Amino acid sequence: MRRWRSVLRTPLGLTATVLTVGVLVLAVVAPILWSDEANAIDTSNIMAGPSAEHWAGTDNLGRDIFYRTLVATRLSVELALAATVVAVLVGLLLGTAPFLLGRRAGRFVNAGVNIAVAFPGILLALFFAVIFGVGATGAVLAIGLAGAPAFARLTHTLVAAVEGRDFVAAARVAGVGRMRLLFRHVLPNVSEPLAVNATIGAGGALLSFAGLSFLGLGVQQPRYDWGRLLYDGISSIYVNPWAALTPGIAVIVAGLAFNLFGESVAKALGVGMVGAIPRLPDEVVETTEEPAVDAVDHLGSDLVLDVRDLTVTFPGEHGPIRPVRGVSFAVRRGESVGVVGESGSGKSLTALAVSRLIDDTGRVEASRLELLGHDLRAGDTSAQRELLGTSLAMVFQDPMTSFNPTQRMGGQLAEVARHHQGLGRRAALARAVDRLRAVRITDPEARAHQYPHEFSGGMRQRAMIGMGLMGSPALIVADEPTTALDVTVQQQVLELLADIRAADDVALVLISHDVSVVSEVCDRVLVMYAGRIVEDLPAAELESAARHPYTRALVAAVPDMTTDLDRPLAVIPGRPVDPADVPAGCAYAARCPLASARCRAEDPPLATEADGSRVACWHAGEPIEIEIQDRELVELEEVEAS
Amino acid sequence: MSELRFEDVVVRYGHYTAVDQVSLTVPAGQVVGLVGESGSGKSTLARAAVGLAPLDAGRILLNGEPVPTRGRRRPLQMVFQDPYSSLDPRMTIGESIAEAIPPGSSRAQRKAEVERLLELVHLDPTRAGALPSELSGGQRQRVALARALAGRPSVVVADEITSALDVSIQGAVLNLVRELQRELGLSMLFISHNLAVVRYVATHVAVMHQGRIVEQGPTAQVLAEPDHDYTRALLAAVPGKRNH
Numbered sequence: 001m002r003r004w005r006s007v008l009r010t011p012l013g014l015t016a017t018v019l020t021v022g023v024l025v026l027a028v029v030a031p032i033l034w035s036d037e038a039n040a041i042d043t044s045n046i047m048a049g050p051s052a053e054h055w056a057g058t059d060n061l062g063r064d065i066f067y068r069t070l071v072a073t074r075l076s077v078e079l080a081l082a083a084t085v086v087a088v089l090v091g092l093l094l095g096t097a098p099f100l101l102g103r104r105a106g107r108f109v110n111a112g113v114n115i116a117v118a119f120p121g122i123l124l125a126l127f128f129a130v131i132f133g134v135g136a137t138g139a140v141l142a143i144g145l146a147g148a149p150a151f152a153r154l155t156h157t158l159v160a161a162v163e164g165r166d167f168v169a170a171a172r173v174a175g176v177g178r179m180r181l182l183f184r185h186v187l188p189n190v191s192e193p194l195a196v197n198a199t200i201g202a203g204g205a206l207l208s209f210a211g212l213s214f215l216g217l218g219v220q221q222p223r224y225d226w227g228r229l230l231y232d233g234i235s236s237i238y239v240n241p242w243a244a245l246t247p248g249i250a251v252i253v254a255g256l257a258f259n260l261f262g263e264s265v266a267k268a269l270g271v272g273m274v275g276a277i278p279r280l281p282d283e284v285v286e287t288t289e290e291p292a293v294d295a296v297d298h299l300g301s302d303l304v305l306d307v308r309d310l311t312v313t314f315p316g317e318h319g320p321i322r323p324v325r326g327v328s329f330a331v332r333r334g335e336s337v338g339v340v341g342e343s344g345s346g347k348s349l350t351a352l353a354v355s356r357l358i359d360d361t362g363r364v365e366a367s368r369l370e371l372l373g374h375d376l377r378a379g380d381t382s383a384q385r386e387l388l389g390t391s392l393a394m395v396f397q398d399p400m401t402s403f404n405p406t407q408r409m410g411g412q413l414a415e416v417a418r419h420h421q422g423l424g425r426r427a428a429l430a431r432a433v434d435r436l437r438a439v440r441i442t443d444p445e446a447r448a449h450q451y452p453h454e455f456s457g458g459m460r461q462r463a464m465i466g467m468g469l470m471g472s473p474a475l476i477v478a479d480e481p482t483t484a485l486d487v488t489v490q491q492q493v494l495e496l497l498a499d500i501r502a503a504d505d506v507a508l509v510l511i512s513h514d515v516s517v518v519s520e521v522c523d524r525v526l527v528m529y530a531g532r533i534v535e536d537l538p539a540a541e542l543e544s545a546a547r548h549p550y551t552r553a554l555v556a557a558v559p560d561m562t563t564d565l566d567r568p569l570a571v572i573p574g575r576p577v578d579p580a581d582v583p584a585g586c587a588y589a590a591r592c593p594l595a596s597a598r599c600r601a602e603d604p605p606l607a608t609e610a611d612g613s614r615v616a617c618w619h620a621g622e623p624i625e626i627e628i629q630d631r632e633l634v635e636l637e638e639v640e641a642s
Numbered sequence: 643m644s645e646l647r648f649e650d651v652v653v654r655y656g657h658y659t660a661v662d663q664v665s666l667t668v669p670a671g672q673v674v675g676l677v678g679e680s681g682s683g684k685s686t687l688a689r690a691a692v693g694l695a696p697l698d699a700g701r702i703l704l705n706g707e708p709v710p711t712r713g714r715r716r717p718l719q720m721v722f723q724d725p726y727s728s729l730d731p732r733m734t735i736g737e738s739i740a741e742a743i744p745p746g747s748s749r750a751q752r753k754a755e756v757e758r759l760l761e762l763v764h765l766d767p768t769r770a771g772a773l774p775s776e777l778s779g780g781q782r783q784r785v786a787l788a789r790a791l792a793g794r795p796s797v798v799v800a801d802e803i804t805s806a807l808d809v810s811i812q813g814a815v816l817n818l819v820r821e822l823q824r825e826l827g828l829s830m831l832f833i834s835h836n837l838a839v840v841r842y843v844a845t846h847v848a849v850m851h852q853g854r855i856v857e858q859g860p861t862a863q864v865l866a867e868p869d870h871d872y873t874r875a876l877l878a879a880v881p882g883k884r885n886h
Contacts, residue, residue: 165727166728167731167738169720169722170720170728171742172692175716184730189730342808483805485680486680487836487881488679489679491879494881513808554809557809558813558838559838559839559841560838560880561837563838568821569816569817572813572814
């Protein structure tokens with residue numbers, strides 16, 4: 001609903017809406033108010049030109065053309081809407097038939113629709129007009145049926161897209177019937193584009209009607225619509241041009257109103273949430289909550305990335321939400337830092353903030369945010385884009401959506417070099433092939449000419465890394481790079497990242513929810529919880545010497561090849577913190593077996609230990625009694641009972 | 643207790659044979675882990691079992707009878723991999739779950755059942771009115787699990803259900819899967835690429851490679867003495883083995 005409202009926020013959308021509402025209101029009130037004036041016959045004043053009394057002149061019976069045009073609004077709009085309803089209903093029926101009938105019968109329906117779409121609409125309308133006879137009813141059916149094939153095609157396409165989604169499959173598996181599937185799952189998910197197209201279709205129907213009536217195939221005397229008035233007025237166009245122009249203008253205005261309204265709604269829906277999200281106020285949030293951070297050695301020339309007091313804020317329904325709350329860390333040249341945490345811990349947003357990829361609705365603040373000594377807070381300048389484009393490589397989770405499916409892989413990689421390094425087409429492509437080879441894609445020359453869908457998931461991810469290597473990155477930020485991949489492929493990608501790091505002294509920030517992946521690749525691990533770093537420790541100590549209870553729980557929760565099969569896996573009770581509702585004190589306290597009153601009242605600072613590791617916990621390192629009889633089992637007993 | 647049996651199942655997409663002569667039995671009350679890389683045909687096999695992919699040859703039997711893929715009662719339920727696509731964005735999670743509850747119960751019973759199922763999968767039952775867009779990926783997958791259980795199935799096909807989940811939730815879901823399976827006598831085809839997860843959940847394991855099952859047997863035996871090269875490659879790739 002909100003998105004529909006955003007239609008009104010553009011000048012064009014507002015104008016179109018006002019016009020459409022105006023036409024509809026006129027359609028309702030005009031016949032009530034002005035029928036008498038429109039039908040008053042004045043034989044002493046026929047075929048007159050415009051005057052103060054008759055603004056658009058009179059017709060061959062001396063009736064006022066201006067009032068007749070106003071009154072004709074109702075019939076014109078009524079007929080156009082009726083035709084649209086016919087088009088939509090028949091179109092929906094034909095468009096959803098393949099879904100309901102199954103593949104074989106559906107193919108016949110589709111073939112029929114495809115043939116019908118190939119005929120020009122007005123030709124179909126004339127054809128049907130002849131069949132149904134001259135008159136308003138015939139014209140409604142004619143224009144409606146002529147519009148149906150296009151609508152059927154659109155419906156079919158939209159339905160087919162939704163049909164392929166898993167939630168339809170899931171409902172099918174649950175035994176939901178086809179009809180219910182259609183009405184509960186499919187149609188609601190295609191209704192918006194259909195409604196928009198119906199609106200645009202109404203504009204088209206209005207014009208078609210004027211056309212049919214003008215040809216004498218539409219509305220017959222004594223009823224009149226705009227087309228009929230046009231038909232009558234055209235005969236006297238040399239005597240009184242306004243007799244034809246007035247209904248003509250009405251047709252254009254109303255047609256434009258419907259079309260523009262449909263277009264602006266489509267635009268508003270297509271663009272998504274624009275305008276619907278409250279903007280963040282321009283206040284500056286104080287970020288000096290954590291002076292203890294200075295204890296970390298941020299000095300030194302080999303720092304690739306230096307982040308201090310990073311916060312990310314998004315507007316929310318009930319005030320700003322801060323999913324990242326004061327994160328400080330540094331990455332040295334060639335160092336490999338893992339960031340682990342549950343979803344919602346802010347780990348991915350931290351990476352996006354570093355890469356300056358947080359969209360406009362969010363706000364990134366930090367007391368320091370430097371890549372190779374350059375301040376990234378400066379904003380979107382060409383120098384910054386250049387720096388990020390060549391020095392920082394980003395690898396995302398889903399390699400399928402990271403590439404443009406319509407462009408060849410080689411070209412997409414080459415674009416980076418052409419844009420940032422000013423290489424020519426040939427040189428850039430040669431480098432792309434070289435980089436594909438560097439990420440161990442076999443036969444890179446041939447592969448460079450292929451499209452993303454011809455690559456397997458692992459190959460796409462390697463190509464993504466290759467794209468990052470088109471420049472000479474000092475830092476690779478990999479956000480769950482192997483989550484979507486098979487284990488054997490995951491291993492290859494992780495080894496590739498490790499090799500690149502070793503060969504070129506590239507720093508790596510590896511974000512993952514999988515502790516075992518991080519501990520395999522990284523030197524150091526940052527554990528994030530509820531938007532903060534709660535522990536920073538060497539990866540080798542993750543399993544043996546972690547001090548924060550959350551870190552210890554995370555490590556214990558992952559099954560490995562030696563997990564005791566007779567005991568339940570360790571679970572972290574409770575739920576992750578909602579970034580919109582972060583409790584006072586330590587965010588982990590509610591799930592923590594060590595939590596005390598102090599934890600619930602006071603958020604522990606991230607304190608640096610003697611060995612350089614950091615931990616934010618009042619009870620760091622205290623022993624935890626392993627409790628197997630946890631919440632999990634209690635709930636399962638309920639299942640058993642039921 | 644129900645036994646699910648695949649007999650020489652073949653599924654083709656055009657000229658491409660996704661599942662090639664697969665015979666596999668999920669014994670009553672047991673969990674069979676199916677491992678293999680993407681494209682090996684394991685998801686297609688799962689979809690064939692619930693009637694989402696047509697068979698080109700072979701049979702899929704539940705207790706010796708063909709699996710019912712029509713009608714309202716579906717003793718075979720499936721949990722999908724991608725929780726972002728498997729829930730209707732226009733329906734509240736409560737509605738999605740209620741839809742899968744077999745017909746014949748009153749409105750109040752359905753509501754109570756939805757609440758029970760939500761609690762079962764660690765979701766706040768008061769959030770039954772939430773839309774999927776308000777939930778995280780992990781929460782969505784728990785809703786999907788609740789929906790599958792709502793159908794009171796005797797066999798559940800779980801297609802990579804933990805690969806999109808957080809480790810903390812993965813542990814809880816795996817515990818849940820094991821307990822449910824034991825207490826309710828569920829038979830289960832548990833598809834995963836994570837051998838550690840399969841080892842923990844499954845009593846038997848089948849390894850699928852290029853549409854064929856290349857190795858199967860009791861989990862402990864297959865993992866300890868793999869016969870096939872591909873199984874060995876899978877074992878070698880388990881992360882965390884090469885510790886510091």
